[in-house]
Amino acid sequence: xxxxxxxxxxxxxxxxxxxxxxxxxxxxxxxxxxxxxxxxxxxxxxxxxxxxxxxxxxxxxxxxxxxxxxxxxxxxxxxxxxxxxxxxxxxxxxxxxxxxxxxxxxxxxxxxxxxxxxxxxxxxxx
DNA sequence: AAACTGACGTGAT
DNA sequence: CATCACGCCAGTT
Numbered sequence: 001x002x003x004x005x006x007x008x009x010x011x012x013x014x015x016x017x018x019x020x021x022x023x024x025x026x027x028x029x030x031x032x033x034x035x036x037x038x039x040x041x042x043x044x045x046x047x048x049x050x051x052x053x054x055x056x057x058x059x060x061x062x063x064x065x066x067x068x069x070x071x072x073x074x075x076x077x078x079x080x081x082x083x084x085x086x087x088x089x090x091x092x093x094x095x096x097x098x099x100x101x102x103x104x105x106x107x108x109x110x111x112x113x114x115x116x117x118x119x120x121x122x123x124x125x126x
Numbered sequence: 127a128a129a130c131t132g133a134c135g136t137g138a139t
Numbered sequence: 140c141a142t143c144a145c146g147c148c149a150g151t152t
Contacts, residue, residue, distance in 0.1 A: 017149075039134055052134040053147055059133055074133080082133040089133080 020048050024058050025066050027118070031073040034101045035116035036109055038077045045118040056082070072096040073116070079108045 027046040031037050037045070039052035048054065059071055072093045076082040081097075083090040094104060102114050 050147075054149075056133045057149060077135060
């Protein structure tokens, strides 16, 4: 009898990726209004240090069940909006951030002023 | 299968 | 400041 199609073995890499994506999205949800975090910071806080690129990847295609995710609060380590200036998303992110009180000076945001440190407070409520 | 592409980061020049 | 070279890694060509 040939069981070439038996029970599927766990694809650890893919499973790990799905877990990572969950961790990352949940971490971003905890960034409060008026605060921002870098891609690497989110990766670290999510338990996936060194995976900034993965955060970017996840953010570039947010699952529909995460509607309302404060994606605009994730910026690059230089304090700048990572989306290309030419993209419409750039302006949108800039508008959203300014609307929640984030100061953008010369295209840069001060982490000293708005940087989110996991463990600050008020999750769930923005 | 190999090359290329990012919403990245860091260190060197 | 700006650039470059790398390291990184899932997706796309």
